[in-house]
Amino acid sequence: MNARTLTGWRWWQVSESGYLSGFHTPYARAEWPSGADVTAVCNQDADSHGPQDAPWPDCECGVRLMPELADLLAGIRNEPERTGITPHVWRVIGGADYYEARRRDGVLYVPDVIGEVVASGRLEDACPWDDPPGTMRAEHARIGTRLYVSQHLWRYAPVLRANYPHARIRVGRRTGLAWLDEIRKTEATTTKKRSKSKPKERTQS
Known part of the structure; x- marks a missing residue:
């Protein structure tokens, strides 16, 4: 797909230091910087179908986003396995104590943060066997101007x-x-x- 800029939505975890962390490489559980791009990397084995320039058409690589917020919310609600938000995932990522804390807070099926993301560079459609409908995969992405934080992490708001x-x-x-x-x-x-609030255009008679 041709290179262009696309504004969309995605989800993140919050790290202990109050930064957003992603789920896919190279920012799986690593912190996203402020005001700078993250760049996708293909981490497939060289003897299978990678590494390649991410995002590659027939691969899982690329930074995920959804152009439409409705698609992201529907994916989280209706396809947790493909969105990557399940009790099993939280247990694998953080261990038993982390899983139990999320269970007590009632957040086993939601992420920590949902927000705007601005993608650029090469863009590819969803990976058909890995992504929910409406997903795009980008070469570069940076955090946008709107971030919604789950209520259970209200203490992190000042740090964020x-x-x-x-x-x-x-x-x-x-x-x-x-x-x-x-x-x-x-x-x-x-x-x-x-x-x-947008000013109305004047029509000439």
Whole structure:
């Protein structure tokens, strides 16, 4: 696919130091910088179908995002295995104590942060065997201007604001899957307000 810029949505974990961390290489459980791109790397074995320039058409590599927020929220809710948000994943990533903490907070099926991401460079469609519908894979990506933080991590909000000063941090009022509905409604209201605030074009008679 031709190189271009695309604004979309994705999810992250929050690291202990209050940075966002991704799920796919090279930023799987590594921190995303503020105001700078991350670059996708193909980590497939050289004797199979990689490493290649990421994102490669017939591979799993690339930084994931979804152009439409509705697709991301639907993927988290309806296809947790393909979105990568399941109790098993949390147990593998963080161990038994981390899993138990998420279970107590009611956040086994939601991420820590959902937010805007700006992708650039080469773009490819979803990996058909790995991604939910609506996914795009990008060569480069950086954190956008809107970040929604799960309510169970409200204590991290000041640190996230300091680490990502360009972004608006909004802490959820609801937890679990209900938080997804809150994000959807908030974005719909914001979009409506923006459309009303745009000056109307004058028509010449």
